[in-house]
Amino acid sequence: DIQMTQSPSVLSASVGDRVTLSCKASQNINKNLDWYQQKLGEAPKLLIYFTNNLQTGIPSRFSGSGSGTDYTLTISSLQPEDVATYYCYQYNSGPTFGAGTKLELK
Amino acid sequence: QIQLVQSGPELKKPGESLKISCKASGYTFTDYAMQWVKQAPGKGLQYMGWINTQTGKPTYADDFKERFVFSLETSASTAYLQINNLKNEDTATYFCASDGYWGQGVMVTVSS
Numbered sequence: 001d002i003q004m005t006q007s008p009s010v011l012s013a014s015v016g017d018r019v020t021l022s023c024k025a026s027q028n029i030n031k032n033l034d035w036y037q038q039k040l041g042e043a044p045k046l047l048i049y050f051t052n053n054l055q056t057g058i059p060s061r062f063s064g065s066g067s068g069t070d071y072t073l074t075i076s077s078l079q080p081e082d083v084a085t086y087y088c089y090q091y092n093s094g095p096t097f098g099a100g101t102k103l104e105l106k
Numbered sequence: 107q108i109q110l111v112q113s114g115p116e117l118k119k120p121g122e123s124l125k126i127s128c129k130a131s132g133y134t135f136t137d138y139a140m141q142w143v144k145q146a147p148g149k150g151l152q153y154m155g156w157i158n159t160q161t162g163k164p165t166y167a168d169d170f171k172e173r174f175v176f177s178l179e180t181s182a183s184t185a186y187l188q189i190n191n192l193k194n195e196d197t198a199t200y201f202c203a204s205d206g207y208w209g210q211g212v213m214v215t216v217s218s
Binding site: 001036038043044045094095097099 | 141151167207209
């Protein structure tokens with residue numbers, strides 16, 4: 001199985017900060033990676049699909065990048081409503097989720 | 107708009123069975139596969155597997171090859187997750203998902 005390692009596990013940042021979340025795969029996943037946002041008590045919401053494609057309706061401050069085994073979700077200017085847990089999800093082989101990064105306001 | 111609406115919360119005893127539904131609307135049901143995801147209390151997301159909505163063929167992740175059954179009622183645009191011989195560790199919220207859209211989740215509690 002492909003293991004997905006997200007870092008950091010918890011991130012504290014201030015409103016307006018540029019925030020970068022990382023996801024590392026145990027083997028090449030050929031950009032077959034999505035990013036999800038989950039707020040407390042809600043279902044996950046798709047933010048980015050196939051590494052760098054913004055889902056319809058998602059603010060442009062969210063962006064994704066990466067290739068091979070290393071992938072990144074960037075929030076260009078953190079907003080209060082971005083407080084959530086973020087999961088990467090690979091579907092190259094035997095789909096798996098990362099353990100999540102909990103994003104908090106400082 | 108695309109919606110996945112799941113059935114209500116469940117409280118079961120160990121050894122019992124349950125069947126959760128996921129009704130799709132706003133798109134052609136057979137255009138996209140249906141995935142199932144488990145989230146234990148306070149934990150992350152765990153991929154359970156998927157069902158081909160055209161053929162009805164299920165594929166289960168390793169941890170879900172026993173006791174878990176995916177099925178369809180295509181005429182009703184509905185997918186089902188059945189869990190047999192429930193265990194305490196099945197206590198979780200179960201989500202269906204298709205083409206990036208997710209149901210609201212079903213909270214299942216297993217307790218004697």
